[in-house]
Amino acid sequence: MNERSRASVAPVKITDVAALAGVAPMTVSRVINTPDRVSAPTAARVRAAIEQLGYVPNLIAGGLSSRRSRMIAAIVPTIASPMFNAPVQSFTDAVGKAGYHVMLALSGYTQEHEDAQIRAVLARRPDGLLLTGARRSPAIRKLLLESQLPVVEIWDTADEPTDVLVGFDHREVGRAVADFFINAGHTHFAVLYASDPRGVGRGQAFAEHIRSRGLPVVAEKMLPAPSNIADGRNALKDIADKLAPRTAVFCSSDLVAYGAMTEARLRGIDVPRQLAICGFGDFELSAQSHPSGTTVRVDGAEIGRVAAEALLARIVGTDEAARVMVPFEIIVRQST
Amino acid sequence: MNERSRASVAPVKITDVAALAGVAPMTVSRVINTPDRVSAPTAARVRAAIEQLGYVPNLIAGGLSSRRSRMIAAIVPTIASPMFNAPVQSFTDAVGKAGYHVMLALSGYTQEHEDAQIRAVLARRPDGLLLTGARRSPAIRKLLLESQLPVVEIWDTADEPTDVLVGFDHREVGRAVADFFINAGHTHFAVLYASDPRGVGRGQAFAEHIRSRGLPVVAEKMLPAPSNIADGRNALKDIADKLAPRTAVFCSSDLVAYGAMTEARLRGIDVPRQLAICGFGDFELSAQSHPSGTTVRVDGAEIGRVAAEALLARIVGTDEAARVMVPFEIIVRQST
DNA sequence: TCGCCCCCTGGTATCGCTACCTTTTTCGGT
DNA sequence: ACCGAAAAAGGTAGCGATACCAGGGGGCGA
Incomplete structure (x- = not known):
C-alpha cells in the first residue's frame, strides 16, 4: 500500500472541523446534510471551519453509515x-x-x-x-x-x-413505419436492422407487417450492433440488385439510413424517387444532411x-x- | 428513511459467509481479494458459501476500511x-x-x-x-x-x-492544417471554430499562421461549443459572400465541416474546386460521406x-x- | 530429532461518518 | 413567572469491511 496516496486525499475529517468550530461532529454533519436543523450562527461557524480547513466530506464513510450511497x-x-x-x-x-x-x-x-x-x-x-x-x-x-x-x-x-x-414498443415502431410506407404507395420493401434485440424487434415487426398485407419484402438483412454508416453502405451494396422501383427500405438507425442513402446516390439510384429510406433515432445528421432523412423520433x-x-x-x-x-x-x- | 430499501440490498455480509464456511471473516476477504494467500480447500469452501448465500461484497465498507475506492x-x-x-x-x-x-x-x-x-x-x-x-x-x-x-x-x-x-498541441494542429492548405496552393483562407479553449487554440493558431505568411484570412468565426452540423451550415451561410475562389476553410470539428460542405453544395459552390474544407476529429461521417471529408485524426x-x-x-x-x-x-x- | 521459516489462518482495532436517543436550550402561551 | 413543547446540540454505537500483527502447524536442513 502506498503511503503517499493513502494518507493524503483528505487528512481533514469531520472531527477536525467540529473541533475548530467548537461543536460536535454530529452538528457538522447536520450543517452539510440537513442545514434546516441547525441554527444560523452555529451553521455559519461550522461553514467557516469547513472553508478554512478545506474539508471535503467522505461519502464513502457517510455511505457506510447511512446505508445510502447517493x-x-x-x-x-x-x-x-x-x-x-x-x-x-x-x-x-x-x-x-x-x-x-x-x-x-x-x-x-x-x-x-x-x-x-x-x-x-x-x-x-x-x-x-x-x-x-x-x-x-x-x-x-x-x-x-x-x-x-x-x-x-x-x-x-x-x-x-x-x-x-x-x-x-419497438415492434410498434416497425409496424408504424410499414404502414407509413404502404400508405405512401410503395410496392416493394426492404429492411436493414442491427442484431440487438430492439433493432431486431423493429425490423422483424416491419417485415411481418408488410407480409401480412400480402406485400413483398425483397430484402431483409441483419447488421452488427451497434451499426454505423459503413454498415449501411455495405448493406445497400449487397441488396442493390434486389431493389425494384418504388422500393422502400427501413433501417434500424439513422446512421444505417444515411449510409444506405449515400451508397444509393453513388450508384445512381434516385432517393426518394426510386428508393425511399426511413431511419430511426432522429440524429442531427438526418435533419441536416441533403437530402434530409425521414426518421422515427423518440424523445x-x-x-x-x-x-x-x-x-x-x-x-x-x-x-x-x-x-x-x-x-x-x-x-x-x-x-x- | 425507507425501511424496505434499506435493509434489503444485501442482508448477507461477510460474517454470514464466514460463519457458513467455518472460517474467519478475514479469510473470506482474502478469498475475494487475494486468493493466492488462501489454501485451495478453504477457498473452495468459502466460494461455495458465497455462492449459496448470494453474497455480494460491500465495496463501500471495503473502501472505507482500505482507503481505496477502486x-x-x-x-x-x-x-x-x-x-x-x-x-x-x-x-x-x-x-x-x-x-x-x-x-x-x-x-x-x-x-x-x-x-x-x-x-x-x-x-x-x-x-x-x-x-x-x-x-x-x-x-x-x-x-x-x-x-x-x-x-x-x-x-x-x-x-x-x-x-x-x-x-x-491544438495550436500545432492549426498550424499544420494551415501549412497543408498553403502547400496545396490555396490563396484565401477561412476558419470556423468552437468557443471551447481547444477549438479556439486550433482556430486561432491556424489564422495566425496564415497571416504570418502574408496571406489573407477572409473569414474567422466563432461557434458555440460543442458545435454541430447546423452550426457549420449556418456559419457557411454567414461567410459565403466572403469566399473567393481557391478558398480553404478549417473547421474545428468534422460536424462543422460536414455542415459547411453540405451548405456549400446547396449553394452551388463546388467542393473542393471552389472551396476546400478540412475538419477535425475523423468522425466516421467524414470517411463515409460523399464527398468524403479531409480531417485531422487523433487516436x-x-x-x-x-x-x-x-x-x-x-x-x-x-x-x-x-x-x-x-x-x-x-x-x-x-x-x- | 530439533529448530527455523514460511504458509495459512485468526483476532483486534479501526476507517469516517450518521442513526438514534438523550440532554439542553429556547420560547410562546397563560 | 411557570410549564410544556419544540428546536438545537451532543453522546454513543455501530455500518461492513480490511490492515496489521500474532499464532499454529508443517516442511526441510542440520
Whole structure:
C-alpha cells in the first residue's frame, strides 16, 4: 500500500472541523446534510471551519453509515452511438439535481457482459439502477427482485418489467413505419436492422407487417450492433440488385439510413424517387444532411428525465412501480 | 428513511459467509481479494458459501476500511459529441481490466461547472482522476496538488500539467492544417471554430499562421461549443459572400465541416474546386460521406488507453508524473 | 530429532461518518 | 413567572469491511 496516496486525499475529517468550530461532529454533519436543523450562527461557524480547513466530506464513510450511497448506476450498451446520449445526459442531469451521482457502465451488446456489469455495480450499493432494455436473464432478474433495489428500465417495453419502466414498443415502431410506407404507395420493401434485440424487434415487426398485407419484402438483412454508416453502405451494396422501383427500405438507425442513402446516390439510384429510406433515432445528421432523412423520433431526453423522476420517487419509497410509455413519431423528410 | 430499501440490498455480509464456511471473516476477504494467500480447500469452501448465500461484497465498507475506492472519476465536457467517446470507452475498458470502475461526470464547457464536478467527485475518494484539457482554475489546481491524487489530463497539452498528461498541441494542429492548405496552393483562407479553449487554440493558431505568411484570412468565426452540423451550415451561410475562389476553410470539428460542405453544395459552390474544407476529429461521417471529408485524426482510443496505463502506474505509486504526446495526422480525402 | 521459516489462518482495532436517543436550550402561551 | 413543547446540540454505537500483527502447524536442513 502506498503511503503517499493513502494518507493524503483528505487528512481533514469531520472531527477536525467540529473541533475548530467548537461543536460536535454530529452538528457538522447536520450543517452539510440537513442545514434546516441547525441554527444560523452555529451553521455559519461550522461553514467557516469547513472553508478554512478545506474539508471535503467522505461519502464513502457517510455511505457506510447511512446505508445510502447517493449514487445511481446506469448501464447502457454504448455511448459511441448517439442513440443513448440524450437519455443518459438528461438522466444524469435530473438525478444530479437531487444530489445523486451516476456511475455509468457500458455493457456492449451481450447479455453476459451486461450481467457481469450489473453484478459488479451492485457491490457499490447504488441507491438505484438504470438499465437499457427490458430483457434480463433469470438469475439477474431474481437478484434484482430480491435486492429490492429500485430499478428503471428504459428504451423498451415488457409485459413484466423488473420494476419501473420508461420506454416504447419497438415492434410498434416497425409496424408504424410499414404502414407509413404502404400508405405512401410503395410496392416493394426492404429492411436493414442491427442484431440487438430492439433493432431486431423493429425490423422483424416491419417485415411481418408488410407480409401480412400480402406485400413483398425483397430484402431483409441483419447488421452488427451497434451499426454505423459503413454498415449501411455495405448493406445497400449487397441488396442493390434486389431493389425494384418504388422500393422502400427501413433501417434500424439513422446512421444505417444515411449510409444506405449515400451508397444509393453513388450508384445512381434516385432517393426518394426510386428508393425511399426511413431511419430511426432522429440524429442531427438526418435533419441536416441533403437530402434530409425521414426518421422515427423518440424523445430520448424525455425518457431520461421521466426515468429519473420515477426512479427517484421509487427511492424515497413513495411510489409504486410505474410503467410509462413515451410516444414516437415519424418525421417525414426528403428521403421518402 | 425507507425501511424496505434499506435493509434489503444485501442482508448477507461477510460474517454470514464466514460463519457458513467455518472460517474467519478475514479469510473470506482474502478469498475475494487475494486468493493466492488462501489454501485451495478453504477457498473452495468459502466460494461455495458465497455462492449459496448470494453474497455480494460491500465495496463501500471495503473502501472505507482500505482507503481505496477502486473507482476512478472521469470528467469530460460531453458525450453528445463523438469527440470524447473513443477515449472514454477505451479508458473505461482499460481501467476496468485492472478492477476499477469509472464514475463519469459531464462538465459541459464551463469552468465553474467543471470545478463543481471535481469537488463533488472528490467526496467519493476516487483512486484517480481523469480530466479533459489542461487548464485548471488556481483553486482546483491547489486542491488537486495538495490532495496528491493521481490525475491524468488528456486531450491537450500544458507547460505545467497537474500530474500526468496525455495529449497533443491544438495550436500545432492549426498550424499544420494551415501549412497543408498553403502547400496545396490555396490563396484565401477561412476558419470556423468552437468557443471551447481547444477549438479556439486550433482556430486561432491556424489564422495566425496564415497571416504570418502574408496571406489573407477572409473569414474567422466563432461557434458555440460543442458545435454541430447546423452550426457549420449556418456559419457557411454567414461567410459565403466572403469566399473567393481557391478558398480553404478549417473547421474545428468534422460536424462543422460536414455542415459547411453540405451548405456549400446547396449553394452551388463546388467542393473542393471552389472551396476546400478540412475538419477535425475523423468522425466516421467524414470517411463515409460523399464527398468524403479531409480531417485531422487523433487516436482517441490510444489516448484513453495510454491515460489509463499512466494513471494506474501512478496509483500503484511506481511512476513519476509522465507527459505523453500523441501524434495527429491529416487525412486527405475528397473535400480538399 | 530439533529448530527455523514460511504458509495459512485468526483476532483486534479501526476507517469516517450518521442513526438514534438523550440532554439542553429556547420560547410562546397563560 | 411557570410549564410544556419544540428546536438545537451532543453522546454513543455501530455500518461492513480490511490492515496489521500474532499464532499454529508443517516442511526441510542440520
